[in-house]
Amino acid sequence: MQDIPNIFGNMVFNDKVMKQRLPKEVYKALKRTIAEQKHLNLDVANIVATAMKEWAIEKGATHFTHWFQPLTGVTAEKHDSFISPVDDGNVIMEFSGKELVRGEPDASSFPSGGIRSTFEARGYTAWDPTSYAFIKDNTLCIPTAFCSYSGEALDKKTPLLRSLQAIDKESKRILKIFGHDNVKRVITTVGPEQEFFLIDKELYQKRPDLIYCGRTLFGARPPKGQELEDHYFASIKPRVSAFMKELDEELWKLGVLAKTKHNEVAPAQHELAPIFTTVNIAADHNQLIMELMKTIANKHDLVCLLHEKPFAGVNGSGKHNNWSISTDTGINLLEPGETPYENAQFLLFLSAVIKAVDEYQDLLRISIANAGNDHRLGANEAPPAIISVFLGDELTAIIESIENDTGYNQKEKTQMEIGATVLPHFPKDTTDRNRTSPFAFTGNKFEFRMLGSSSSISDANVVLNTIVAEALSQFADRLESAGDFKAELTAIIKESIKKHKRIIFNGNNYSEEWVKESEKRGLLNLKSTVEAVPYFISEKNINLFSKHNIFSEAEIHSRYHIMLEEYIKVIHIEALTILDMTKRGIIPSIVDYLKDLTEVVKNKKAISSAINSQLEESLINVVSDLSACLYKNIEKLDNSILEAKNQDSLLNTAKYYREVVFINMQELRSVIDNLETKIGKKYWPFPTYGELLYSV
Ligand code: ADP
Numbered sequence: 101m102q103d104i105p106n107i108f109g110n111m112v113f114n115d116k117v118m119k120q121r122l123p124k125e126v127y128k129a130l131k132r133t134i135a136e137q138k139h140l141n142l143d144v145a146n147i148v149a150t151a152m153k154e155w156a157i158e159k160g161a162t163h164f165t166h167w168f169q170p171l172t173g174v175t176a177e178k179h180d181s182f183i184s185p186v187d188d189g190n191v192i193m194e195f196s197g198k199e200l201v202r203g204e205p206d207a208s209s210f211p212s213g214g215i216r217s218t219f220e221a222r223g224y225t226a227w228d229p230t231s232y233a234f235i236k237d238n239t240l241c242i243p244t245a246f247c248s249y250s251g252e253a254l255d256k257k258t259p260l261l262r263s264l265q266a267i268d269k270e271s272k273r274i275l276k277i278f279g280h281d282n283v284k285r286v287i288t289t290v291g292p293e294q295e296f297f298l299i300d301k302e303l304y305q306k307r308p309d310l311i312y313c314g315r316t317l318f319g320a321r322p323p324k325g326q327e328l329e330d331h332y333f334a335s336i337k338p339r340v341s342a343f344m345k346e347l348d349e350e351l352w353k354l355g356v357l358a359k360t361k362h363n364e365v366a367p368a369q370h371e372l373a374p375i376f377t378t379v380n381i382a383a384d385h386n387q388l389i390m391e392l393m394k395t396i397a398n399k400h401d402l403v404c405l406l407h408e409k410p411f412a413g414v415n416g417s418g419k420h421n422n423w424s425i426s427t428d429t430g431i432n433l434l435e436p437g438e439t440p441y442e443n444a445q446f447l448l449f450l451s452a453v454i455k456a457v458d459e460y461q462d463l464l465r466i467s468i469a470n471a472g473n474d475h476r477l478g479a480n481e482a483p484p485a486i487i488s489v490f491l492g493d494e495l496t497a498i499i500e501s502i503e504n505d506t507g508y509n510q511k512e513k514t515q516m517e518i519g520a521t522v523l524p525h526f527p528k529d530t531t532d533r534n535r536t537s538p539f540a541f542t543g544n545k546f547e548f549r550m551l552g553s554s555s556s557i558s559d560a561n562v563v564l565n566t567i568v569a570e571a572l573s574q575f576a577d578r579l580e581s582a583g584d585f586k587a588e589l590t591a592i593i594k595e596s597i598k599k600h601k602r603i604i605f606n607g608n609n610y611s612e613e614w615v616k617e618s619e620k621r622g623l624l625n626l627k628s629t630v631e632a633v634p635y636f637i638s639e640k641n642i643n644l645f646s647k648h649n650i651f652s653e654a655e656i657h658s659r660y661h662i663m664l665e666e667y668i669k670v671i672h673i674e675a676l677t678i679l680d681m682t683k684r685g686i687i688p689s690i691v692d693y694l695k696d697l698t699e700v701v702k703n704k705k706a707i708s709s710a711i712n713s714q715l716e717e718s719l720i721n722v723v724s725d726l727s728a729c730l731y732k733n734i735e736k737l738d739n740s741i742l743e744a745k746n747q748d749s750l751l752n753t754a755k756y757y758r759e760v761v762f763i764n765m766q767e768l769r770s771v772i773d774n775l776e777t778k779i780g781k782k783y784w785p786f787p788t789y790g791e792l793l794y795s796v
């Protein structure tokens with residue numbers, strides 16, 4: 101291992117490099133642009149571009165790319181080399197300010213949900229100077245936002261940057277009222293914990309479902325799953341360890357603060373967590389983490405599965421989004437403070453989060469919805485589809501005492517006056533942490549635990565930033581015009597608690613009682629992507645996004661379309677894949693097996709009718725019955741795929757895929773899983789769960 105502090109960030113055009121390589125004035129101008137989120141003037145951009153190019157070439161780069169995040173949820177890049185011809189037939193290496201700040205990928209094939217056809221055919225990419233450029237695979241990568249010519253966002257980064265501006269603006273209004281005039285910028289910070297599976301590459305290549313869908317579409321349960329709980333935090337096996345070491349090193353070079361790694365609950369499952377950073381950079385880094393996991397696994401003859409549910413019967417993978425709000429002066433606004441005054445401020449921000457989560461449960465649910473995550477939510481391994489907030493007993497008691505005007509400490513019986521009473525210190529210990537809550541307060545941040553492992557963290561954080569900005573905006577409106585600041589502050593906190601306490605739940609979110617209880621409380625339980633997505637275009641949500649300039653109405657509708665389309669496509673591909681594997685893989689194996697069995701029976705009978713063939717005959721019977729079932733289920737699934745085309749709207753098509761195609765797939769699967777346990781090993785054409793899960 102090389103010297104870590106020396107390799108850390110050595111492939112990043114970061115502040116240190118900028119300071120070394122840019123003229124002082126240019127460096128200052130660039131820093132100002134970053135701090136104030138202004139456009140960079142072209143003269144400055146030209147100097148920055150040249151410095152960047154020289155640095156990149158010294159590091160072995162030959163190409164550059166605008167690195168962006170279209171609505172596919174993964175990253176996109178189109179590489180251009182630095183070469184430029186000169187008169188004498190030679191080339192020089194060039195990279196201009198114009199090329200740095202703006203690119204025009206021919207982007208007509210990315211999802212746009214109809215935006216590009218109604219507006220402009222092509223999109224452009226624009227440099228995001230708040231996220232450093234870096235070198236990956238001999239290419240200088242410039243993080244960019246991706247928009248249409250008429251300015252509509254076509255990516256995941258643009259709304260995230262807009263939501264950061266919204267929460268910056270509204271938080272600063274509040275902080276100003278509290279007298280923090282020195283705060284120039286408020287950001288949200290995120291540390292996403294990434295779960296993934298590692299399996300052997302050779303076996304992976306024998307499973308078309310893993311190749312096309314990222315998950316197994318069938319597979320009987322192996323004799324051993326995760327019941328012994330012997331994988332979680334177990335010592336890391338040598339092949340996995342070698343992979344992790346290389347992954348850490350490559351991430352460090354890219355300035356990613358990879359920190360914690362361990363085995364997870366399911367066999368073959370692992371987790372990597374970085375140290376938190378600004379949400380925009382955290383989102384970029386999480387994309388890099390996912391990408392490098394895949395490429396480095398490949399080098400080790402492994403495959404990294406990022407799907408939310410690669411295997412039925414064992415845990416799936418998620419991404420815990422640890423989220424907080426911070427000032428540029430280093431204050432975590434979700435950290436209870438030392439003084440009564442700080443605590444009043446903390447309680448106000450806390451109230452804003454509680455109000456926001458209650459009022460926009462639907463948006464939070466949608467922000468983590470995809471076909472893969474539908475397998476996890478509510479399946480006793482991940483939080484249910486019902487959103488609620490965990491505060492812990494101590495904080496809940498404080499909140500209740502505020503609501504009811506009673507003393508916090510029952511012995512003291514003193515009233516807890518906001519802004520006058522010091523809050524007790526909340527122990528930040530992890531022992532009694534509630535692991536079942538979808539949205540848990542963990543001492544100085546919230547942990548949103550519903551995210552799927554494969555998706556960008558952008559959507560969830562756009563929603564979090566925006567809904568909290570909205571709550572803060574309403575509070576600021578009241579406080580700015582209040583005569584008696586302290587009375588108004590108390591009123592706001594009290595009212596928010598009274599009105600939104602239904603969202604607080606400290607019990608077991610996996611239990612059946614909670615499902616019933618939450619229904620009584622009137623909380624939403626949107627069980628699938630298809631049930632959730634229609635809420636995206638409600639008037640309430642359109643108003644929210646428009647007010648804070650996150651999405652225009654056209655952008656909202658385009659995203660609604662893309663979410664439904666993506667759902668339909670995913671299920672469609674899965675259905676075609678399971679049919680193909682069944683028809684061309686499983687059926688021939690059944691036929692071979694039956695042929696051999698019948699041959700044996702025939703031969704036995706030929707020798708003597710007295711020889712017992714009970715075993716073979718009963719197997720022939722069982723397998724024949726199951727194949728008849730298989731045949732029926734294939735037909736049913738085939739027909740439903742055809743019928744799906746006849747639905748009259750996008751939403752109804754998505755519903756049909758959920759309610760009919762998906763269910764038919766599950767039914768076909770259960771027959772296949774049953775057959776797998778009856779058919780001889782040498783006949784079965786695909787690696788089993790046992791082989792896949794214990795392959796490394
Ligand atoms: P755990 O016990 O779950 O490991 P940690 O406190 O170690 O909890 O943090 C888990 C994740 O939360 C890490 O990625 C960490 O960097 C992140 N985190 C810690 N503090 C903050 C914060 N203020 N804002 C955002 N993320 C944070």
Ligand code: MG
Pocket residue numbers: 293420547
């Ligand atoms: Mg966690």
